[in-house]
Amino acid sequence: MAIDWQKEVDARKDDILNDLKELLKVRSEREDSKITADAPFGPGPRDGLKQMLSYGQRDGFTTKNVDNYAGHIEFGQGEETLGIFGHMDVVPAGDDWQTDPYDPVIKDGKLIARGSSDDKGPSMAAYYAMKIIKELDLPLSKKVRFVVGSDEESGWGDMDHYFEKETAPDFGFSPDAEFPIINGEKGNVSIQVHIGVSNEGNYTLKKFQGGLRDNMVPTNASAKVTTITAEQADAMTIAFNEYLGINPISGTSVKEDDTTVIFQVAGKGSHGASPQFGHNAATWLAGFLDKYDFAGGAQNFLHVASAYIHEDFYGEKLGVAFEDPKMGKLTMNAGIFDFDEEKEDAFINLNFRYPQGTSSETLQAGIKNAIGRYDVTLVEGGHHMIPHYVPQEDPLVTTLLDVYEEHTGEKGEEQIIGGGTYGRLLERGVAFGAMFPDSVDTMHQADEFMSLDDLYKATAIYADAIYRLAK
Incomplete structure (x- = not known):
């Protein structure tokens, strides 16, 4: 079955943008002074987690909140599970912004807000990729689980707690870096x-x-x-x-x-x-x-x-x-x-x-x-x-590179970065997008933004990739 993934994304542009804007309004910075049993990293990360999970509940996915540390949105059937890992916490906004960092603004085709590129924008792209597959009722032989974290920018206590309660997916990726792929991460x-x-x-x-x-x-x-x-x-x-x-x-x-x-x-x-x-x-x-x-x-x-x-x-x-x-x-x-x-x-x-x-x-x-x-x-x-590496001949890596090449016309090569992503949580885990080679990297900076073109293009790539890995 030939599916025009970009056409499916284009039909949902308004919904993607509206949900993302709502998510970006949540000031999900970690605040240790406000930690409670109900908010293990402060109220912001908790509220960001709940907001993301609410989309899955609204759209008919199976969802689970693991003690406000992390949660997941899941669909599909099978013995194996494809994991996708995103996070709702953000680094402090800091000073020198030209706009309110928690009041999303679109300017020159860029969505400006803290978390737009790290990692709420890419997470929303991955979520809508799952949503498209679900709405098209495409057959799957594996479960697809989007794991939502809330402490990636600090100590990863969210994932420590999550994996105490939940079984890890078998393989997967994190939309929290850049294309064509990140299959190695430094210690x-x-x-x-x-x-x-x-x-x-x-x-x-x-x-x-x-x-x-x-x-x-x-x-x-x-x-x-x-x-x-x-x-x-x-x-x-x-x-x-x-x-x-x-x-x-x-x-x-x-x-x-x-x-x-x-x-x-x-x-x-x-x-x-x-x-x-x-x-x-x-x-x-x-x-x-x-x-x-x-x-x-x-x-x-x-x-x-x-x-x-x-x-x-x-x-x-x-x-x-x-x-x-x-x-x-x-x-x-x-x-x-x-x-x-x-x-x-x-x-x-x-x-x-x-x-x-x-x-x-x-x-x-x-x-x-x-x-x-x-x-x-x-x-x-x-x-x-510690350092993490998935060989470039692994089927996970080859499949993701094939998808990237077909959607962009650009050759995909392995990359190793100094940044740490949730991709390293799995032995067969990588980072995959959502920045493109020509994207401007504004992560952790004032006036952080994600290009809307990149947002929609990444969504189509994720939909195709998830379907190939789980069909």
């Missing part, structure tokens, strides 16, 4: 560098903060500094303006009193898997402050950030650089900086995307060797994921 581990908060110099670092998540390049950073004399404070503000003028950042300095200055820097955000595409506001600020006479823990904090982390995206200064012929280079993102002289210690959170051939233990040994003399303590945190 992902965060290592916190803890440093003391003592101040012993002529300049005092009261506070230094930057970044929102370990998987985001910090867009903004601020520091509160006190000096001994008003003249020192004035000289710092003049030097800071000169520093801004010759570097790819912007910022402000405000005198709180004669000897206290608050410095703020705005850089450029990027996904933590590709830190080289951003300008880390925190390390640029540390680079300015490091030349002043701080001492003790404050000096250690600033110097480590400036001399060992700033503009080092591959861990070379820390002595942990590594490259694998297939998976490529290790990358490093310094995502969170926190120094407060009233706390017990300060920390810098380093997120590594590492290829096969190295390990968290090797990384920690290298870091300790490079900066151990600055009185640091290392702590592994977050959800550690």
Whole structure:
């Protein structure tokens, strides 16, 4: 049976867009301060999960909510299950948006909102692909289950809980990356560098903060500094303006009193898997402050950030650089900086995307060797994921590449990325779309968007792919 998948999608464009807009209005950022038994990651992720599941209930699928951690939408019959994995949680919107990040706007064919490309837009495309197959009453020999998560951007606690209660699908994909396919993902581990908060110099670092998540390049950073004399404070503000003028950042300095200055820097955000595409506001600020006479823990904090982390995206200064012929280079993102002289210690959170051939233990040994003399303590945190790879000759990979090639006319090749997707949850799991090779990547950035053309084209590709894998 020849099916015009794009025609089926075109007939449902308005429905796809209306459901997606409704979903994007849910502010599904994780909020630890609002966690309850009913909202394990805060009310936003819970509400996003429930909203997505409500579409499945409305459209006659079998649905299940697993304790507001995750859920699924399912149809079909058979002993095997094809899994599709999406997530409703989003990274914090942050600043510098031209529009309200939770009031979707269409401009120049782009749907602008937090989560539009990561991952509510692609998830809606995959859901409607399932809906088309169901409405056409096409015969299937396998179950198709769309697993909906709510903690992908943080610790993956949603999937830990889900798989305690539910059996894993046999194979599948996540619509949370790019076409033609992602069949390999680097390891992902965060290592916190803890440093003391003592101040012993002529300049005092009261506070230094930057970044929102370990998987985001910090867009903004601020520091509160006190000096001994008003003249020192004035000289710092003049030097800071000169520093801004010759570097790819912007910022402000405000005198709180004669000897206290608050410095703020705005850089450029990027996904933590590709830190080289951003300008880390925190390390640029540390680079300015490091030349002043701080001492003790404050000096250690600033110097480590400036001399060992700033503009080092591959861990070379820390002595942990590594490259694998297939998976490529290790990358490093310094995502969170926190120094407060009233706390017990300060920390810098380093997120590594590492290829096969190295390990968290090797990384920690290298870091300790490079900066151990600055009185640091290392702590592994977050959800550690080891490298993942599905061979390109696997039928899952070959089928998805065939579908991509037929719909686009472009040759499909295997790809390995530093980003972590739910595709790695399954031994035979990959990421498949929804960005195309010519798409603009705005994930984790201000004014995130998904092209409507990409949204509808991806829906057709997903429908064809799901049907071929499950028929």
